Amino acid sequence: MKSWMRRTLIAVASLAAVAGATLAAGNALATRKMQRTVDVRVAPVAIPGDAAAIERGAYLYATRDCADCHGADGAGRTFIDTGQWRPTSRPAAAARWRATPTPRPSSAR
Numbered sequence: 001m002k003s004w005m006r007r008t009l010i011a012v013a014s015l016a017a018v019a020g021a022t023l024a025a026g027n028a029l030a031t032r033k034m035q036r037t038v039d040v041r042v043a044p045v046a047i048p049g050d051a052a053a054i055e056r057g058a059y060l061y062a063t064r065d066c067a068d069c070h071g072a073d074g075a076g077r078t079f080i081d082t083g084q085w086r087p088t089s090r091p092a093a094a095a096r097w098r099a100t101p102t103p104r105p106s107s108a109r
Contacts, residue, residue: 061067061074071077 069077
C-alpha cells in the first residue's frame with residue numbers, strides 16, 4: 001500500500017476514534033447531569049393575615065393585571081384547551097398539526 005494512503009487511513013481512523021470517545025464522554029456526562037438531584041432547604045415564610053396585608057394584596061392583584069391569567073376570582077383561567085400541542089416554531093411540525101383533525105367537545109357529539 002502506498003504511504004500516503006496508509007497515512008490517510010490512519011488519520012481517518014484516529015479522527016473516528018477521537019469522535020467516538022468524545023461522543024461517549026458527552027453521553028456519560030449528560031446522563032450523569034440528568035440524573036442529578038439537588039436538595040433544597042425551604043425556609044418557612046411568614047404569611048401575614050392582617051387586614052392591611054390582605055388589602056395590599058388585593059390592590060396588587062388588581063393593579064398588576066393578575067386577573068388576566070389567574071381569573072377574576074384567582075381560581076385560574078383556561079387559555080387553550082384543545083388537548084393538542086400546537087407547534088409554532090417548526091414549519092413541518094406545524095403543517096402536521098394543521099393536518100390532524102380537531103377534536104370535538106363531548107357536548108357537540
